Amino acid sequence: xxxxxxxxxxxxxxxxxxxxxxxxxxxxxxxxxxxxxxxxxxxxxxxxxxxxxxxxxxxxxxxxxxxxxxxxxxxxxxxxxxxxxxxxxxxxxxxxxxxxxxxxxxxxxxxxxxxxxxxxxxxxxxxxxxxxxxxxxxxxxxxxxxxxxxxxxxxxxxxxxxxxxxxxxxxxxxxxxxxxxxxxxxxxxxxxxxxxxxxxxxxxxxxxxxxxxxxxxxxxxxxxxxxxxxxxxxxxxxxxxxxxxxxxxxxxxxxxxxxxxxxxxxxxxxxxxxxxxxxxxxxxxxxxxxxxxxxxxxxxxxxxxxxxxxxxxxxxxxxxxxxxxxxxxxxxxxxxxxxxxxxxxxxxxxxxxxxxxxxxxxxxxxxxxxxxxxxxxxxxxxxxxxxxxxx
Amino acid sequence: xxxxxxxxxxxxxxxxxxxxxxxxxxxxxxxxxxxxxxxxxxxxxxxxxxxxxxxxxxxxxxxxxxxxxxxxxxxxxxxxxxxxxxxxxxxxxxxxxxxxxxxxxxxxxxxxxxxxxxxxxxxxxxxxxxxxxxxxxxxxxxxxxxxxxxxxxxxxxxxxxxxxxxxxxxxxxxxxxxxxxxxxxxxxxxxxxxxxxxxxxxxxxxxxxxxxxxxxxxxxxxxxxxxxxxxxxxxxxxxxxxxxxxxxxxxxxxxxxxxxxxxxxxxxxxxxxxxxxxxxxxxxxxxxxxxxxxxxxxxxxxxxxxxxxxxxxxxxxxxxxxxxxxxxxxxxxxxxxxxxxxxxxxxxxxxxxxxxxxxxxxxxxxxxxxxxxxxxxxxxxxxxxxxxxxx
Numbered sequence: 001x002x003x004x005x006x007x008x009x010x011x012x013x014x015x016x017x018x019x020x021x022x023x024x025x026x027x028x029x030x031x032x033x034x035x036x037x038x039x040x041x042x043x044x045x046x047x048x049x050x051x052x053x054x055x056x057x058x059x060x061x062x063x064x065x066x067x068x069x070x071x072x073x074x075x076x077x078x079x080x081x082x083x084x085x086x087x088x089x090x091x092x093x094x095x096x097x098x099x100x101x102x103x104x105x106x107x108x109x110x111x112x113x114x115x116x117x118x119x120x121x122x123x124x125x126x127x128x129x130x131x132x133x134x135x136x137x138x139x140x141x142x143x144x145x146x147x148x149x150x151x152x153x154x155x156x157x158x159x160x161x162x163x164x165x166x167x168x169x170x171x172x173x174x175x176x177x178x179x180x181x182x183x184x185x186x187x188x189x190x191x192x193x194x195x196x197x198x199x200x201x202x203x204x205x206x207x208x209x210x211x212x213x214x215x216x217x218x219x220x221x222x223x224x225x226x227x228x229x230x231x232x233x234x235x236x237x238x239x240x241x242x243x244x245x246x247x248x249x250x251x252x253x254x255x256x257x258x259x260x261x262x263x264x265x266x267x268x269x270x271x272x273x274x275x276x277x278x279x280x281x282x283x284x285x286x287x288x289x290x291x292x293x294x295x296x297x298x299x300x301x302x303x304x305x306x307x308x309x310x311x312x313x314x315x316x317x318x319x320x321x322x323x324x325x326x327x328x329x330x331x332x333x334x335x336x337x338x339x340x341x342x343x344x345x346x347x348x349x350x351x352x353x354x355x356x357x358x359x360x361x362x363x364x365x366x367x368x369x370x371x372x373x374x375x376x377x378x379x380x381x382x383x384x385x386x387x388x389x390x391x
Numbered sequence: 392x393x394x395x396x397x398x399x400x401x402x403x404x405x406x407x408x409x410x411x412x413x414x415x416x417x418x419x420x421x422x423x424x425x426x427x428x429x430x431x432x433x434x435x436x437x438x439x440x441x442x443x444x445x446x447x448x449x450x451x452x453x454x455x456x457x458x459x460x461x462x463x464x465x466x467x468x469x470x471x472x473x474x475x476x477x478x479x480x481x482x483x484x485x486x487x488x489x490x491x492x493x494x495x496x497x498x499x500x501x502x503x504x505x506x507x508x509x510x511x512x513x514x515x516x517x518x519x520x521x522x523x524x525x526x527x528x529x530x531x532x533x534x535x536x537x538x539x540x541x542x543x544x545x546x547x548x549x550x551x552x553x554x555x556x557x558x559x560x561x562x563x564x565x566x567x568x569x570x571x572x573x574x575x576x577x578x579x580x581x582x583x584x585x586x587x588x589x590x591x592x593x594x595x596x597x598x599x600x601x602x603x604x605x606x607x608x609x610x611x612x613x614x615x616x617x618x619x620x621x622x623x624x625x626x627x628x629x630x631x632x633x634x635x636x637x638x639x640x641x642x643x644x645x646x647x648x649x650x651x652x653x654x655x656x657x658x659x660x661x662x663x664x665x666x667x668x669x670x671x672x673x674x675x676x677x678x679x680x681x682x683x684x685x686x687x688x689x690x691x692x693x694x695x696x697x698x699x700x701x702x703x704x705x706x707x708x709x710x711x712x713x714x715x716x717x718x719x720x721x722x723x724x725x726x727x728x729x730x731x732x733x734x735x736x737x738x739x740x741x742x743x744x745x746x747x748x749x750x751x752x753x754x755x756x757x758x759x760x761x762x763x764x765x766x767x768x769x770x771x772x773x774x775x776x777x778x779x780x781x782x
Contacts, residue, residue: 003409009400018394215617215637222609246606
């Protein structure tokens with residue numbers, strides 16, 4: 001059995017007003033000139049950005065703004081960021097926003113540390129060798145990028161566009177300021193997408209081959225139960241601190257390695273690959289895409305080991321029937337207004353679209369995906385067909 | 392509400408043969424000359440020490456041995472270690488053993504980094520300002536020192552002897568090599584003591600005033616359930632990998648901050664203080680001492696908030712009656728052959744002994760302890776009396 005690493009060095013500050021620590025924490029991390037990286041402007045409208053920049057100014061920390069990150073963050077903006085960091089001698093990157101902003105910040109960090117093309121890291125041509133340090137003020141509970149080693153970037157300079165992730169210990173950021181109150185204003189839809197993504201980071205790890213550590217399973221069940229309870233509350237009461245706080249911490253722990261600790265492998269991750277093809281090509285929300293394909297994936301792979309589904313059902317729902325376990329998760333997705341098929345994403349997939357997407361996932365039939373069950377292009381095609389109601 | 396920090400930078404390598412990584416990991420941490428610190432010699436007899444030293448020699452890493460750490464580790468040996476580190480220019484301390492060895496290694500690290508008296512840190516005269524880096528090959532699942540920020544040392548140079556702990560981020564060690572197989576040879580008694588200590592690190596955090604994050608409670612319940620299941624299995628089958636692996640990982644996560652994350656305070660910790668007085672003065676095993684006093688503490692503080700006990704009982708035993716919850720934990724302690732009163736420790740306490748111990752805990756009536764309920768000397772006296780069957 002392989003030796004499993006667990007490495008979560010990110011210094012977390014959690015609770016109301018955590019963002020007020022920003023200048024102090026930047027200073028203790030040796031930051032002198034900061035790139036303040038953000039998205040569409042909601043952090044401007046909410047006043048958060050102004051508050052942060054005032055704190056930096058008061059503390060005598062120089063900064064440069066770079067906004068404009070979009071969901072499924074683009075390599076073109078990353079390149080702009082890298083140029084800024086290099087030109088201006090920036091020594092710290094502060095992401096203010098959600099996982100897309102942070103993933104973009106990580107990419108800028110890798111690229112600015114290095115002389116070559118940043119996309120090389122994402123298409124596996126070269127390994128990340130270092131990074132300009134990164135921290136985050138998080139405004140969305142979803143990707144878990146704040147404690148994970150991963151960053152996902154979309155290459156919008158190519159046709160078709162590619163969405164690729166890279167995982168490296170250099171992606172473990174210096175600090176995460178987690179104030180659940182900053183997520184009160186997140187929309188119903190994005191709250192639900194985030195909750196789905198959080199569940200999936202644990203479900204992907206739960207389904208794997210080989211040795212499973214029971215305590216890790218128990219933590220996974222605790223996490224899944226919490227997300228399901230809290231997501232429903234947060235949709236009803238967007239400013240419920242408990243619900244937002246639980247979702248936020250579940251988001252961080254679902255993707256920092258905890259829910260895969262001690263297990264033989266790092267998990268399945270097929271659904272993420274199957275979904276990435278949808279969000280890269282059709283720009284759907286990642287969480288919604290995951291909800292749309294998970295049930296079909298689960299039914300397709302169920303026979304590999306129904307007992308794994310039974311244990312999950314027992315631990316989360318007190319219901320050990322494997323098929324009912326799948327149905328219960330789909331019920332949850334519907335309860336938070338997530339789609340459970342591709343049509344629900346607003347996409348009308350025919351057989352050709354399924355074939356094209358499957359080939360996209362396997363990079364033109366040159367790789368397989370999955371660990372619980374290894375999937376080739378034909379398997380993935382079948383899952384897309386099932387998720388499209390064609391099989 | 393206070394902002395809560397969560398900081399667990401220790402790089403963990405978990406699984407069979409994790410100790411084989413030692414030379415590689417020492418090198419990646421820049422170690423050139425290592426103090427190999429250990430205890431009574433069981434690591435010599437088992438062959439582990441020889442294996443580790445052979446690996447270091449092969450990798451060209453110099454080392455010096457310092458054995459002789461005892462349970463409730465002594466400041467006198469710490470002073471020897473500090474002198475060795477300074478004289479020989481040692482740049483890394485490798486603990487090979489359990490929590491006592493690691494706590495001693497941490498103390499050596501603090502003292503060797505600093506010019507003054509190491510005991511000053513433990514009696515709160517000065518703050519730890521840095522450390523010689525430390526790593527561990529763990530052979531006992533108990534104290535959680537491998538991921539915690541704390542170190543507990545006994546001053547054997549004074550009369551009466553003092554047992555004091557210090558918590559600092561410098562106590563977060565560089566790496567922990569966790570191989571559950573190394574704990575197969577741990578005795579029934581030490582396995583049970585360790586399991587009790589692990590439970591208590593979570594129970595101490597669970598009982599607190601102010602805001603509680605529900606997800607943290609759920610993780611705590613998962614951990615307590617796992618320890619209880621796995622401890623019983625490990626007593627029956629000492630070489631059961633699953634049981635040993637679950638206990639080991641529970642031990643690390645029970646004291647790294649996870650089971651208190653997002654909560655208003657850092658927990659109660661009264662039982663630890665009440666127990667430390669027993670193990671300092673009478674050298675009883677820490678875990679056994681905790682089991683001996685917990686039930687009395689719980690009955691004494693129950694009225695503060697019975698609902699907290701109900702939630703615990705519901706989460707762990709599916710039983711929400713507060714008194715029955717206390718009884719169920721005591722049943723577990725008895726099932727693993729731990730005492731549930733002071734007599735069970737082999738101590739015959741009278742009223743005077745209770746009074747003396749209570750005054751010891753409050754440093755001669757100069758402090759209070761506890762958070763769920765703040766306890767003064769009289770309260771602690773009452774708890775000792777209850778635990779001695781005198782009240």
